[in-house]
Amino acid sequence: MTSPAFTASPWLYLASQSPRRRQLLDQLGVRHELLLPDPDEDAESLETERPGESPEDYVQRVTLAKWEAAVARRARRAAQGGWLEAPILCADTTVALGSEILGKPGDTAHAAEMLARLSGQSHKVLTAVVVNGQLRLSVSHVQWRVLSPDEISRYVASGEPMGKAGAYAIQGRSGAWTQHMDGSYSGIMGLPLFETAELLKPLGWRF
Numbered sequence: 001m002t003s004p005a006f007t008a009s010p011w012l013y014l015a016s017q018s019p020r021r022r023q024l025l026d027q028l029g030v031r032h033e034l035l036l037p038d039p040d041e042d043a044e045s046l047e048t049e050r051p052g053e054s055p056e057d058y059v060q061r062v063t064l065a066k067w068e069a070a071v072a073r074r075a076r077r078a079a080q081g082g083w084l085e086a087p088i089l090c091a092d093t094t095v096a097l098g099s100e101i102l103g104k105p106g107d108t109a110h111a112a113e114m115l116a117r118l119s120g121q122s123h124k125v126l127t128a129v130v131v132n133g134q135l136r137l138s139v140s141h142v143q144w145r146v147l148s149p150d151e152i153s154r155y156v157a158s159g160e161p162m163g164k165a166g167a168y169a170i171q172g173r174s175g176a177w178t179q180h181m182d183g184s185y186s187g188i189m190g191l192p193l194f195e196t197a198e199l200l201k202p203l204g205w206r207f
Contacts, residue, residue: 010204012087012131015070020171021091024191028207030200035070035088043069047092047103055096055126060135063092063128087203091129093190095166097121102166111161112152118166120146125166127187131199138192140183142170147177 013035014021025032037043046065049058067090077083095102097117105111122143129136155174161167168174170181170188186193197207 010087010200012089012200013070013074015066015073015088015090018091018190020169020189021191024186024189024193024196025089027186028193028197028200028205030196030205032089033086035074037069038073038076041069041073049101049103053101054099055094055101055124056137056139058101059092059094059126059128060137062094063090063130064133064135066090066092067130067133087132087200089129089131089196089199091127091191091196093125093127093165093188096124096126104163104165105161105167108156108162111167112156114167115147115152115155115161116149118144118168119152120144123166125170125183125188127184127190127192129192129196129199131196131203134199136192136195136199138184138187138195140181140185140188142178142183142188143180144174144177145179151177 011031011033014025014032015035017036022032046069047062067088070088070090074083074088102114105114122141125140125142127138155161158173160169160172170178170185184192184194201207
């Protein structure tokens with residue numbers, strides 16, 4: 001494990017493997033270095049739902065837990081030498097149909113089932129972002145047109161649904177199904193730019 005390649009201020013650690021979040025930080029001009037889990041970390045266990053938990057409570061709890069894990073990770077690496085002090089940004093996105101959380105599909109059949117349930121429906125996309133313990137929540141509403149079984153099958157076969165909350169990426173092919181959107185497009189992608197900028201301004205960023 002190596003330390004960040006740059007020290008110029010301001011910059012931050014991004015505790016996420018999402019290429020979309022990297023792309024959105026680049027869009028803001030925010031310099032960042034990845035702070036990814038160690039091989040022995042069980043990062044997926046942090047996303048386990050709790051009985052009766054609302055989508056809003058779930059996504060905020062999970063994001064804070066991931067941020068706390070990232071803080072501990074950076075401290076361990078700093079103790080080994082070379083890792084610098086910098087803000088840590090963490091985010092998590094979930095899709096909700098009513099009060100039900102639709103997470104990442106376990107397999108292609110699960111992805112097809114989720115897409116069929118979202119067909120013709122309005123759903124919420126919630127993204128929480130945490131920087132240095134401060135949290136902001138973005139909630140957006142998305143209305144899809146009715147999908148045919150063939151459209152769902154072809155989309156699942158593309159591989160795009162896998163690893164994504166709600167089994168879709170609005171910046172991908174599923175964007176053609178979106179009749180109406182109310183909220184943050186970047187939040188639906190995985191990192192709400194307005195909320196992120198508001199968290200970073202007190203730390204020295206200017207937008």
